[in-house]
Amino acid sequence: MSTMTLQEPARRFEELLGHGAVITDPVRLRTYECDGLTHHRVMPGIVVLPESAEQIAAVVRVCNEYGLPFVARGAGTGLSGGALPRADGVLIVTSKMRRILSVDAANRRAVVEPGVTNLAITEAVRDLGYYYAPDPSSQQVCTIGGNVAENSGGAHCLKYGFTVNHVLALEIVTPDGDIVELSDGDPGYDLLGAFIGSEGTLGIATKVTVRLTRAPETVTTLLAAFKDIEQGGQAVSAVIGGGIVPAAIEMMDALAIEAAEAAVACAYPEGAGAVLIVELDGPAEEVAHQFGEVTRICEESGAFELRIADDPAERAAIWRGRKSAFAAVGRISPAYIVQDGVVPRTTLPEVLASIDRLSREHGIRVANVFHAGDGNLHPLVLFDDAEPGAGERAEIVSGKILDLCIEHGGSITGEHGVGVDKSRYMSRMFSDEDLDTMQLVRCAFDPRALSNPGKIFPTPRLCGEVPGVRKGVHPLVESGQAEHF
Amino acid sequence: MKALRHEAEALNKTGVTIREADPGDAVAGVPPRWVALPETTEEVAALMRVSAEHDLAVVPVGGGTKLHWGGPPERCDLLIDTCCLNEVLEHATGDLIVRTQAGVTMDTLAETLGGGGQELALDVPLDGATVGGTIATATAGPRRFRYGAPRDLLIGITVVLADGTVARSGGKVVKNVAGYDLGKLFSGSYGTLGIITEAIFRLHPVPLDRRWITVELPVSGPAASGGARSFPGGLETLVAGLAASQAEPSAVELDWPDVRGGATVAALVEGTAAQGRALAVQTLMGEHGTARITGEPPAWWTAPPGEDVLLELRIPPALAHAALRAIAARELPARVRGSVASTVLMIALPSDVGEPAFAEFVSGLRGDLGHLGGRLTVLAAPRELTLRVDRWGPASALPLMRRVKERFDPGRRLSPGRFVGGI
Numbered sequence: 034m035s036t037m038t039l040q041e042p043a044r045r046f047e048e049l050l051g052h053g054a055v056i057t058d059p060v061r062l063r064t065y066e067c068d069g070l071t072h073h074r075v076m077p078g079i080v081v082l083p084e085s086a087e088q089i090a091a092v093v094r095v096c097n098e099y100g101l102p103f104v105a106r107g108a109g110t111g112l113s114g115g116a117l118p119r120a121d122g123v124l125i126v127t128s129k130m131r132r133i134l135s136v137d138a139a140n141r142r143a144v145v146e147p148g149v150t151n152l153a154i155t156e157a158v159r160d161l162g163y164y165y166a167p168d169p170s171s172q173q174v175c176t177i178g179g180n181v182a183e184n185s186g187g188a189h190c191l192k193y194g195f196t197v198n199h200v201l202a203l204e205i206v207t208p209d210g211d212i213v214e215l216s217d218g219d220p221g222y223d224l225l226g227a228f229i230g231s232e233g234t235l236g237i238a239t240k241v242t243v244r245l246t247r248a249p250e251t252v253t254t255l256l257a258a259f260k261d262i263e264q265g266g267q268a269v270s271a272v273i274g275g276g277i278v279p280a281a282i283e284m285m286d287a288l289a290i291e292a293a294e295a296a297v298a299c300a301y302p303e304g305a306g307a308v309l310i311v312e313l314d315g316p317a318e319e320v321a322h323q324f325g326e327v328t329r330i331c332e333e334s335g336a337f338e339l340r341i342a343d344d345p346a347e348r349a350a351i352w353r354g355r356k357s358a359f360a361a362v363g364r365i366s367p368a369y370i371v372q373d374g375v376v377p378r379t380t381l382p383e384v385l386a387s388i389d390r391l392s393r394e395h396g397i398r399v400a401n402v403f404h405a406g407d408g409n410l411h412p413l414v415l416f417d418d419a420e421p422g423a424g425e426r427a428e429i430v431s432g433k434i435l436d437l438c439i440e441h442g443g444s445i446t447g448e449h450g451v452g453v454d455k456s457r458y459m460s461r462m463f464s465d466e467d468l469d470t471m472q473l474v475r476c477a478f479d480p481r482a483l484s485n486p487g488k489i490f491p492t493p494r495l496c497g498e499v500p501g502v503r504k505g506v507h508p509l510v511e512s513g514q515a516e517h518f
Numbered sequence: 519m520k521a522l523r524h525e526a527e528a529l530n531k532t533g534v535t536i537r538e539a540d541p542g543d544a545v546a547g548v549p550p551r552w553v554a555l556p557e558t559t560e561e562v563a564a565l566m567r568v569s570a571e572h573d574l575a576v577v578p579v580g581g582g583t584k585l586h587w588g589g590p591p592e593r594c595d596l597l598i599d600t601c602c603l604n605e606v607l608e609h610a611t612g613d614l615i616v617r618t619q620a621g622v623t624m625d626t627l628a629e630t631l632g633g634g635g636q637e638l639a640l641d642v643p644l645d646g647a648t649v650g651g652t653i654a655t656a657t658a659g660p661r662r663f664r665y666g667a668p669r670d671l672l673i674g675i676t677v678v679l680a681d682g683t684v685a686r687s688g689g690k691v692v693k694n695v696a697g698y699d700l701g702k703l704f705s706g707s708y709g710t711l712g713i714i715t716e717a718i719f720r721l722h723p724v725p726l727d728r729r730w731i732t733v734e735l736p737v738s739g740p741a742a743s744g745g746a747r748s749f750p751g752g753l754e755t756l757v758a759g760l761a762a763s764q765a766e767p768s769a770v771e772l773d774w775p776d777v778r779g780g781a782t783v784a785a786l787v788e789g790t791a792a793q794g795r796a797l798a799v800q801t802l803m804g805e806h807g808t809a810r811i812t813g814e815p816p817a818w819w820t821a822p823p824g825e826d827v828l829l830e831l832r833i834p835p836a837l838a839h840a841a842l843r844a845i846a847a848r849e850l851p852a853r854v855r856g857s858v859a860s861t862v863l864m865i866a867l868p869s870d871v872g873e874p875a876f877a878e879f880v881s882g883l884r885g886d887l888g889h890l891g892g893r894l895t896v897l898a899a900p901r902e903l904t905l906r907v908d909r910w911g912p913a914s915a916l917p918l919m920r921r922v923k924e925r926f927d928p929g930r931r932l933s934p935g936r937f938v939g940g941i
């Protein structure tokens with residue numbers, strides 16, 4: 034669709050939202066051309082900054098009138114290109130919807146607008162002795178709307194689960210522009226569960242009711258340094274095998290530690306080939322017992338140094354290196370790819386050995402940071418973008434890591450989502466029948482495929498179409514309404 | 519008759535064991551014509567393809583423990599009995615997951631997992647319930663307070679759709695956001711979207727120790743002499759205290775056998791330090807009566823309060839007492855039991871309650887509690903009681919639900935009429 038044809042909808046949006054809430058100036062549009070996956074860039078056709086569900090619904094209805102695709106955007110920290118805009122469409126940004134509408138400690142819930150940041154919820158309820166459990170590392174900036182779309186997790190999801198386990202109700206604007214409530218208390222299909230994690234393809238969340246979690250009586254954090262990653266892995270297996278579910282178990286390898294040292298001088302034990310961070314929380318007596326077990330296991334697995342944090346400051350010191358890891362690799366490599374894959378935890382040693390082999394074969398360094406407790410790997414694939422061919426080799430290594438995950442019965446994404454980045458891997462993990470069945474849900478919500486089209490699914494399909502063999506260029510692609518990635 | 523024979527032949531051709539139905543196979547009073555006993559997902563798919571070809575209405579059945587839940591099907595030709603899908607396929611202890619066929623009973627599953635020191639942290643209200651039936655009705659017991667419902671523990675699912683398509687979503691890892699989560703959609707779908715043939719769950723280690731702490735709350739206040747306004751004293755503060763307790767109970771349950779009398783509140787703590795935490799809970803409860811710590815659950819733990827006429831009430835936790843008052847005010851001999859901190863309460867009424875009283879009870883409670891966020895559904899009730907009552911009550915997303923049903927089962931052949939809004 035040409036810019037000419039966007040003029041009329043832009044004018045309509047201005048009527049609806051006011052002049053200041055509609056952006057069409059190319060310089061200002063540039064701010065929104067990518068999310069956290071910065072090598073995919075598209076200038077949005079129009080950006081709107083609505084302030085209410087009603088405004089979003091009105092915008093979506095206009096999009097329907099003109100057949101314009103629309104994409105929701107929170108803070109744009111997504112790492113799979115989920116909020117990548119459409120040149121022929123509208124980007125609906127929730128940055129003006131940042132109100133915490135109610136906090137209800139008695140019912141352990143809060144109602145917030147979608148642009149509220151993850152951390153802001155915890156900050157609003159901390160004094161009451163509560164917090165919002167899912168804690169993505171990006172929690173200072175990422176929005177609850179983005180969390181809902183990605184079903185975000187965090188270091189503590191091993192024990193506490195993901196966004197989907199902590200959202201009690203949503204108000205959404207459907208892809209037709211209706212305002213609908215999806216609630217876990219309502220009878221009927223669990224559309225709330227289906228919506229969470231659908232990456233903005235089933236509509237836009239405009240109000241989120243979250244569950245608040247009681248702050249635990251005790252939190253103890255322990256850092257264990259090992260000679261190598263095998264020893265660390267052994268400790269993880271023994272902890273989980275011993276019937277302990279820690280709040281978090283995180284691991285970093287030597288290269289990741291090196292990067293973190295360079296970036297934030299986290300002062301992890303010298304000579305460590307791997308560090309393990311184990312956080313235990315809960316009733317004091319329970320934690321004390323588990324702590325004894327975990328220390329014993331770490332020592333038996335060969336830990337040469339243990340550090341224990343009992344207060345928030347010490348805890349922050351231990352976490353600092355881990356939390357900085359993604360950005361830190363920038364210190365040791367001009368460019369990098371953040372990968373996100375999952376393997377059954379017991380296959381971790383085997384998979385890490387294979388990653389190491391891949392790394393040597395292709396002459397590409399890989400730093401490993403992972404949520405070890407649930408087998409969620411975040412290999413950081415390092416390369417020099419000035420070196421010819423290095424980027425391609427890094428892509429190959431990164432892709433082969435996903436193949437490893439699939440081969441071992443895991444997943445191509447544990448928390449960053451499919452977006453545009455991984456849609457081409459979906460057919461390696463799922464059959465056509467699986468994907469067609471997921472598309473039935475999509476078609477029920479969004480028969481015209483206007484809500485964040487081109488994300489998740491490798492092959493867009495018209496909803497009237499009978500599943501079966503796909504031939505030639507898809508009509509949606511031909512008409513410019515969808516693209517293959 | 520000829521068509522009938524034709525259909526039977528086609529079903530037999532699948533190679534799946536088929537038998538003629540008998541009166542005992544009726545689904546909420548509606549008798550099917552045949553019962554099929556498939557052993558694999560592929561056999562279910564073959565049955566579904568034949569059913570599609572011959573426009574047969576299909577109802578899946580597991581242990582049959584909740585077949586009287588939900589509305590009677592508009593029609594029912596073929597009952598797919600999942601009893602022979604009875605294999606636990608893989609228990610990966612190191613990964614804390616289990617992959618199982620849907621016809622495995624929850625008891626069998628628990629036995630298998632227990633051998634490895636693990637469990638599926640779902641309590642099963644009814645003996646004989648299967649994995650598939652538990653998912654399809656989204657049933658959970660006391661520990662839903664800590665672990666949630668089947669949807670929160672289900673990480674992968676295999677289903678067969680109305681046209682015989684076999685689809686999977688999720689997988690064998692707990693952390694996984696690839697694609698839509700069909701497991702969520704099928705949880706609580708009452709057999710109206712497809713047949714669940716396999717499930718993968720995340721597991722938990724069996725806690726080293728468990729303690730139940732129980733306290734009786736007598737009727738308090740001037741109304742203690744009886745009548746509708748009597749109420750178990752202190753219930754509200756006690757439940758709020760327990761829910762917020764850093765002793766972290768896994769469950770907080772209420773048993774209120776007679777709405778004119780007192781109630782029992784019981785909490786469960788699990789872990790290595792269960793006894794110490796039980797003492798903390800006992801102290802909390804001690805303000806309300808004599809609290810006892812036991813190593814065994816109270817006799818009523820996990821069991822539904824009744825069978826034939828059973829309702830479920832969901833309401834935000836701080837409003838539980840308002841809900842209980844509203845129930846008592848209706849002056850029917852109701853028995854209330856359930857997860858008072860989470861708040862999902864079951865209400866049983868005597869089977870001879872009578873249609874007018876039942877209809878008034880349901881619509882009255884919906885009127886009293888709807889604006890507070892209360893949702894009352896009729897899980898089980900004979901057809902003659904529900905002539906004027908919508909079993910499910912309102913759902914704001916009903917139009918979207920209908921559209922989902924339309925996509926998955928355009929011919930309305932899967933458990934038609936059993937679900938919300940006549941889906």
Ligand SMILES: Cc1cc2nc3c(=O)[nH]c(=O)nc-3n(C[C@H](O)[C@H](O)[C@H](O)COP(=O)(O)OP(=O)(O)OC[C@H]3O[C@@H](n4cnc5c(N)ncnc54)[C@H](O)[C@@H]3O)c2cc1C
Binds near residue numbers: 179485
């Ligand atoms: C340094 C760093 C660390 C990270 N750590 C983690 C981590 O530990 N765990 C984790 O899970 N993720 C992590 N992420 C990824 C990212 O922060 C999450 O995916 C987050 O939920 C995205 O939120 P956002 O507001 O930035 O969403 P955006 O990037 O703006 O959007 C993400 C997706 O959500 C959709 N969307 C946004 N708002 C809405 C809405 N209101 N309704 C419907 N759809 C909407 C968009 O269309 C898009 O598809 C990290 C990212 C960075 C940069």
